[in-house]
Amino acid sequence: MTDVFEKPHHLDDVMLAMDVVDTIRHDRALVARDMASVERREDLIDRLRGIYKAQGIEVPDSVLMDGVMALENERFAYHPPKPGLSTKLAGLYIRRRKWLPLFYTLAFILGSVTAVNYVGFVRPAQLNASKTEQLLTQDLPAQLSAAYNTAKDLAATDGLKTRADDLFALGQTALSDRDVGRAETAVEALENFARTLNQSYTMRIVSRYNEASGVYLDSRDDAAVQNFYLIVEAIDAAGNVLSVDVEDEDYQRVERVTKFGVRVPQSVFNRVAADKKDDQIIQDDILGVKQRGLDLPELTISGAENFATGFITEW
Template identity: 35%
Template sequence: MASNSDAPLDDLMMAMDVVDTLRHEEGQVARELKSDERDAAMVERLRQVYASQGIDVPDHILKAGVEDLKRDRFVYSPPAAGFQRTLAMIYISRGTWSKWLAAAFAVVIVCIAAWYFIVKLPAQRAEADLLARLQALPATYSELVGRIDTLTENTDIEATAERLATDGNLALSDGNNEAAFKAEADLRDLVGRLQEVFEVRIISREGVPTGVSRIPESNPDTENYYIVVEAVDPDGKILDRKIVSEESSEAELVDKWGQRVSETIYNAVRRDKMEDGIVQKGVLGQKRRGELDIKWRSGVQDGAITKW
């Protein structure tokens, strides 16, 4: 008898069918017969099965099928569990887990990019901007002091500018950034105030009172007088001014306010307006370039109100 490896394909296929049939018949045969009778009984049972189907199977194929059944030939046995089997299963399932891995990797990349552009990059730019501003402050102090010297000949104002610059440089050397920037802001504010030029004019248009009076709660025996005014620059633009009200002690940014005056000025302005409805002497004070304070007409007092 030839070896199984050299058997014709038809014989091999028949042997596989025999083994498959045996598996269905083996349980019944095993229950009915002893071990030494089982092989012969299986061969006989197979012969009958195939004969009933009109198939003539040679005895050598039937016997070979019984032997193959004993050796579990043509039976799939899964590989034993182990590291190699685990690697094989991972490789086989790569089509599934690789998609999830790619998606997770993409999410991580997006999160890292978002963190960099939303958090890290702005922080780096802010830090770089802060460093650049700090490094430029000494030159900024010098430039602002020079502008102040150009704007005014008032030695007190010039001394104030020098003091602010010195304080700023000391704050820089001490690492006090807040104080250093405050010195810069104070110098810029000083420059802005020195550059201002405007007139404080009495308002004499419809809908706005020219003057008001108040009896303060703290001193009911006294009456305070106020002329309603506005600041107007050389181009005729009405300016906003930060005014501290003596009634509320709060600073407000307003485009008109009541300036406290003596009773003499108050009555003079009232008479002036009553003559023709227009205040002829409408300028109550002047703010000149290079000066910090308004130069008021005689009789103007300290104090103002923002509501009436």
């Protein structure tokens, strides 16, 4: 057992001792005069006894001595804590009603900004990066290889096989450079090339009412020179009109069309014009054929054999 239990203090005695300390503290002159030396404690106790007796309060000498000793030992004195992190945190907690609403407001604003930034920028960027990675490592390589294999199998000449190799090499370079745009362009070019090689059709001259069957245009290089074109459609074996990729020789661009102009000798142009003039119907309306495995049609109409033809998509 400790001394506390061996010498118990009654609550009344403790309260009286605290009151004694308070009385001494309120009489600073008394403390300065009588607490200056240990020898004069008895005089201080006598004086305190007289103060309490005047108030009709009987205080035991032991309690008075206890109060005097408590004052000397600063038992009931308040010592403010030393400044530090704990005191600062305690002060913040005490003043929380002042700063907590502001903290919640700032936290809400910060959270909202963070959410908007994530939803509007971070997450889309992550998805785009993931999509780009899949395109470069899976989708585009697979599409490029498939188109190349198809074109290589269909190509009927060494020149066309070499063209397939070149397009495939362009696609591989773009993938190595991690350039999605160039890789997609290479894939599209190779797929279009394979589709063109796979097509077979007959070029039939258009002879419908109120539609042009032919046109002649001034050469872009020399206005004194005229080029003659017959307007045709690509017809498959079932009689369906096909969409075909045609490179316009004037604008040097490839377009997907259902009708296009084929440059022919003037003599062939004049003969077809005369054929249509009598009854608005062209009897000899087959201009040429496109074989599967080749990229360009060949002229089969009489008078145009071995003619280096060209095409237009606008007239």
